[in-house]
Amino acid sequence: NAGVTQTPKFQVLKTGQSMTLQCAQDMNHNSMYWYRQDPGMGLRLIYYSASEGTTDKGEVPNGYNVSRLNKREFSLRLESAAPSQTSVYFCASSEMGGKQPQHFGDGTRLSIL
Amino acid sequence: GESVGLHLPTLSVQEGDNSIINCAYSNSASDYFIWYKQESGKGPQFIIDIRSNMDKRQGQRVTVLLNKTVKHLSLQIAATQPGDSAVYFCAENWRNTGNQFYFGTGTSLTVIP
Secondary structure, three states: OOOEEEEOOEEEEOOOOOEEEEEEEOOOOOEEEEEEEOOOOOOEEEEEEOOOOOOEEOOOOOOEEEEEOOOOEEEEEEOOOOHHHOEEEEEEEEOOOOOOOOEEOOOEEEEEO | OOOEEOOOOEEEEEOOOOEEEEEEEOOOOEEEEEEEEEOOOOOOEEEEEEEOOOOEEEOOOEEEEEEOOOOEEEEEEOOOOHHHOEEEEEEEEEOOOOOOEEEOOOEEEEEEO
C-alpha cells in the first residue's frame, strides 16, 4: 500500500518554464490537497479538491492551477514558473475532508532559477 | 496560518526521558487540532488529533493536552527514543472553515542516545 505518491521527487526549472506535479493516492480518499512548505513557515494550502470533480483555492493559489483527473489523481501546474515558487510541494489526501487527518506524500523539491 | 505557532525552534532530550512540545494558537474558533511528525526528506506523518470538546487524548506513547482557556496545545512523548528525532508541528482547523488547516512552523526534537 503506497499511500500518497508524488512525482517527480526533485526538479529544477528556469524562470518562465511550465511544469506539472503529479500526485496519486491509493486509499480511495475523496479529498486531496496541495501544500507548499517554505523555510521558517508552516505548510500553506495552495488548492484542494473536496471530491472528484471539484477544486477550490486555498491560502496561496496565485501562479498555480490544479486538475482533479479522477478520484486517485490530483495534479498541480505551474504555467510560468517564478523564483518565488521555489519550495517543497506536498500532496495530501483525506477520507472525507474537513476535520480529519491528512495523509501526505514525501514531497517534490522544486527549484526555479 | 498566523494563529498557529510560537514553537521553540529546537528541543534536545536524553533517550528515555519524556518530551513536551508546545503549540499556541490565537483563534478561539479553532475546534480541531492535529500533531504531525516530519522526518528529514519525508512528508508529515499523522501522530494524534484532538477535538475541542476534549482536554486530553492518549495514543501509543503520546498524549495531547488541550487548554482552551489559554489557547495552548502540547504533545507529550513518553520514553523518547532516537527514532522520535524529527520536526513536530501542530495544525488547527477552524469551525466552519471546512478543508483549510493552519500549520505551525514546527519544533525540531533531537534525542541524545
